[in-house]
Amino acid sequence: MSLLVVGTVAFDAVETPHGKVPRMLGGAATYAAVAASYFASVRLVAVVGEDFTTRDHSIFRGRSIDTRGLERVPGRSFFWSGKYSQDMNERTTLDTQLNVLAEFDPKLPAEYRDSRFVFLGNIQPSLQLRVLHQLRRKPRLVALDTMNYWIEGALSDLRAVLRHVHVLLINDSEARQLSGRHNLLQAAARIQAMGPRAVVIKRGEHGATLYRGQQLFVAPALPLHRVWDPTGAGDSFAGGFMGSLTASGKTDDSSLRRAMIHGSVMGSFAVEKFGLERLRRLTRKQIHARARKFHHITRFTL
Amino acid sequence: MSLLVVGTVAFDAVETPHGKVPRMLGGAATYAAVAASYFASVRLVAVVGEDFTTRDHSIFRGRSIDTRGLERVPGRSFFWSGKYSQDMNERTTLDTQLNVLAEFDPKLPAEYRDSRFVFLGNIQPSLQLRVLHQLRRKPRLVALDTMNYWIEGALSDLRAVLRHVHVLLINDSEARQLSGRHNLLQAAARIQAMGPRAVVIKRGEHGATLYRGQQLFVAPALPLHRVWDPTGAGDSFAGGFMGSLTASGKTDDSSLRRAMIHGSVMGSFAVEKFGLERLRRLTRKQIHARARKFHHITRFTL
Numbered sequence: 001m002s003l004l005v006v007g008t009v010a011f012d013a014v015e016t017p018h019g020k021v022p023r024m025l026g027g028a029a030t031y032a033a034v035a036a037s038y039f040a041s042v043r044l045v046a047v048v049g050e051d052f053t054t055r056d057h058s059i060f061r062g063r064s065i066d067t068r069g070l071e072r073v074p075g076r077s078f079f080w081s082g083k084y085s086q087d088m089n090e091r092t093t094l095d096t097q098l099n100v101l102a103e104f105d106p107k108l109p110a111e112y113r114d115s116r117f118v119f120l121g122n123i124q125p126s127l128q129l130r131v132l133h134q135l136r137r138k139p140r141l142v143a144l145d146t147m148n149y150w151i152e153g154a155l156s157d158l159r160a161v162l163r164h165v166h167v168l169l170i171n172d173s174e175a176r177q178l179s180g181r182h183n184l185l186q187a188a189a190r191i192q193a194m195g196p197r198a199v200v201i202k203r204g205e206h207g208a209t210l211y212r213g214q215q216l217f218v219a220p221a222l223p224l225h226r227v228w229d230p231t232g233a234g235d236s237f238a239g240g241f242m243g244s245l246t247a248s249g250k251t252d253d254s255s256l257r258r259a260m261i262h263g264s265v266m267g268s269f270a271v272e273k274f275g276l277e278r279l280r281r282l283t284r285k286q287i288h289a290r291a292r293k294f295h296h297i298t299r300f301t302l
Numbered sequence: 303m304s305l306l307v308v309g310t311v312a313f314d315a316v317e318t319p320h321g322k323v324p325r326m327l328g329g330a331a332t333y334a335a336v337a338a339s340y341f342a343s344v345r346l347v348a349v350v351g352e353d354f355t356t357r358d359h360s361i362f363r364g365r366s367i368d369t370r371g372l373e374r375v376p377g378r379s380f381f382w383s384g385k386y387s388q389d390m391n392e393r394t395t396l397d398t399q400l401n402v403l404a405e406f407d408p409k410l411p412a413e414y415r416d417s418r419f420v421f422l423g424n425i426q427p428s429l430q431l432r433v434l435h436q437l438r439r440k441p442r443l444v445a446l447d448t449m450n451y452w453i454e455g456a457l458s459d460l461r462a463v464l465r466h467v468h469v470l471l472i473n474d475s476e477a478r479q480l481s482g483r484h485n486l487l488q489a490a491a492r493i494q495a496m497g498p499r500a501v502v503i504k505r506g507e508h509g510a511t512l513y514r515g516q517q518l519f520v521a522p523a524l525p526l527h528r529v530w531d532p533t534g535a536g537d538s539f540a541g542g543f544m545g546s547l548t549a550s551g552k553t554d555d556s557s558l559r560r561a562m563i564h565g566s567v568m569g570s571f572a573v574e575k576f577g578l579e580r581l582r583r584l585t586r587k588q589i590h591a592r593a594r595k596f597h598h599i600t601r602f603t604l
Contacts, residue, residue, distance in 0.1 A: 087484060182389060185525045206508040209525065216599045218522035223487045223511065257602035291604050297518045298600050300559035302593050 002041045002066070003246040005033045005239070006106055006131050007121020007145075009046040009070065013081035013095070014274065016088060018228050024275040025056050027078065028121035028145065031232035034279050035239025035266040036119070037063040038287055040246035043112045045069035045131065049077040049100040059280060068109045075100045088230050089204065108134040116140040117246040119238055120165075122147050125157035132164050141251050143167040143242055144196075145234065151178050159194060166251075168196040169238050175201050184209070198256070200241070200263075202234055208267075210260050215253065219260040220298060222268040222290070229274045233267045236279060240266030265290045304343045304368070305548040307335045307541070308408055308433050309423020309447075311348040311372065315383035315397070316576065318390060320530050326577040327358050329380065330423035330447065333534035336581050337541025337568040338421070339365040340589055342548035345414045347371035347433065351379040351402040361582060370411045377402045390532050391506065410436040418442040419548040421540055422467075424449050427459035434466050443553050445469040445544055446498075447536065453480050461496060468553075470498040471540050477503050486511070500558065502543070502565075504536055512562050517555065521562040522600060524570040524592070531576040535569045538581060542568030567592045 007029030013022050029046045036042050041064035048056075052072060060067050081095035106127055108115075113136045120128040122145045132142065144165045150158050151174060158178075162168065168191055172184060179187035188199040188211035198212040205227075210217040241263030248255045265287055272278040309331030315324050331348045338344050343366035350358075354374060362369050383397035408429055410417075415438045422430040424447045434444065446467045452460050453476060460480075464470065470493055474486060481489035490501040490513035500514040507529075512519040543565030550557045567589055574580045 183526075183528065185527050203508065206505065207520075207522070211525075216525060217602070218509075218525075218599050220509070220520035220522065223513075223518060223520070224485075225487050226485065254603060258604060261602055261604070288604075295602070295604060297520050300519070300563055300597070301556060302560060302563070302590075302597060 001117060001246050001249050002043050002115060003036050003242050004043045004045065004108075004112055004115035004118045005029050005036060005121065005242075006045040006119070006128070007032060007123055007235075008078050008101060009048050009052070010078040010080055011051070012079075012231060012275065014229055014231050015083040016229050017084065017086055018226070019274065021274050025059060026080070026232060026275055028123075028232075028235040030059065030276065031235035031270065031279065032119055032121055032239035032242070033065050034059060034063065034276060035236040035270070036243030036246070037065050038266075038282060038284060039240065039243030039262065040064070040117075042066065042243075043069060043115060045106050045108060045112070047071045047073060047100050047104045049073065049075045051076050059276060066111075069107070069112055071107070073100050073103070082231070084230060088227055091230070106131050117242060118142045119242045120144040120161070121235065121238070125150050125154050125161045129157070129161040129164070132161070141166050141245060143169055143238065145169045145238055146174070148174055148177055163195040165196045167198045167200060169200045169202065169234070169241070171202045171204070171234065175199070185211070200260070202237060204230070204233070208237065208260060208264060210256060212253075212256065217257050217260055219264045220294070221264065222294065222297070224268065224272065227271045230271050231275065232279075233270045236270035237263040237267035240264070261291055261294050262287075264294060303419060303548050303551050304345050304417060305338050305544050306345045306347065306410075306414055306417035306420045307331050307338060307423065307544075308347040308421070308430070309334060309425055309537075310380050310403060311350050311354070312380040312382055313353070314381075314533060314577065316531055316533050317385040318531050319386070319388055320528070321576065323576050327361060328382070328534060328577055330425075330534075330537040332361065332578065333537035333572065333581065334421055334423055334541035334544070335367050336361060336365065336578060337538040337572070338545030338548070339367050340568075340584060340586060341542070341545030341564065342366070342419075344368065344545075345371060345417060347408050347410060347414070349373045349375060349402050349406045351375065351377045353378050361578060368413075371409070371414055373409070375402050375405070384533070386532060390529055393532070408433050419544060420444045421544045422446040422463075423537060423540070427452050427456050427463045431459070431463040431466070434463070443468050443547060445471055445540065447471045447540055448476070450476055450479055465497040467498045469500045469502060471502045471504065471536070471543070473504045473506070473536065477501070487513070502562070504539060506532070506535070510539065510562060510566060512558060514555075514558065519559050519562055521566045522596070523566065524596065524599070526570060526574065529573045532573050533577065534581075535572045538572035539565040539569035542566070563593055563596050564589075566596060
């Protein structure tokens, strides 16, 4: 089974209390695809500009990532620049240059159109919907990520695509904004009424919670000695989560719980170095060991 | 086995987004003693004034709470008044009247002096130390709670008592303040170097983490539909935690993990009504059911 990943491949400039990187490969689809590729094969759909070199492309090589859907067009790639606060709980966007993303119209190669597991990374909701329309049959599981920008500026498009989505991945403040409810149980219930039968609310250093009907699963964040760069943690979570489900081929409660842990594992690795540096050099053994660590820090007997 | 609980019995005035109560029974020792009494018998040491009536005293009756150490002296009881922010993550103290607490000198009745499990609630660190000096022999487990006020104003006394403490219960901002470290793994390691072999860092709606050497245990907070009043949640956690350990008579890893869950259970009940209203009317069956709920929301298989 393959996972379809749609989103951005970008260049980022990032400043955290631990350092400053003026230009590095990033983008939601890059983090998600690399994270997912440790679990399942990935089909990537994104657009890059002429500044995306063979060397940049090497991030996808040697992994089970199909890049036939990675379009290269004239112009420059999407660029984002941001700075994190001292405690890294807040970030300020310093610059956003859409560049080739402004004209992005995701096209699924014919070979991708039978995809059963789909992750729609954070892009314009109308484009996310267009991806779904290109699938030959109804997918098993569609997960979607979005952000405050679209909740504020493209709410009706977002609500249209949400009707076709099974799992919404969203952070706590966005969940509150989208639902108009501060309490997260209430927020999740309201969002489930918009379409997604499950909502994953990401709370950064406090972990992530899966709300599915009346069912709950709380995944902790792994306490880490140092967080170097939170960029891409949420997308790495999404990649681990969806990669895990794609590999299992199942969407039952037990597989969803395991996917929450695999998402948390990949998120915890992502922040340990700048950009994709930690994520790109992992082994399956390291991933399994960290998943067992999550088990160790949560198990108890009554 | 009995748990010795030392701390405040007070009256509180509390305002939250869900209501306002001008005067209700409160105090760290009250919450901790009532919470612990569902697990083990409790020996209470505190001071109240003449305004503490027979009706107020009924909170302790019908439970296994020994109140021979509850001193009644001329004057008024300790009074605290506070208001919570809209999201209840912050609170402002509006008024503090020490009253009889100003002259409090905790005296252990002879029958209490063999106590092996001790909870030192949040009072002046020098008084916490004086309690320990009155014990006939070295206790099995001493847990201590404190606050920013003592970290700022009585640090050397606090560090003196910490040398005799096994478990420090503290919230995240206080852990950072006491250790001078923002990262909580580093903060916990620094605090362990001050004496306590274990540190429980309480993170309110985000749960609590136990740091013990290199061992970690992360307890989630139960997502609740509505939090009415966060007052006493931390003390109820401490009561459930220490009551559970006292009942088991053990301090091994498995018992500490179970105690973290029992603490979280009692904290989750405490906030469901104002003051002690929810906590005082629980059954063992409800407590067990909620503990199983914590198990349900955290269990997974890899």
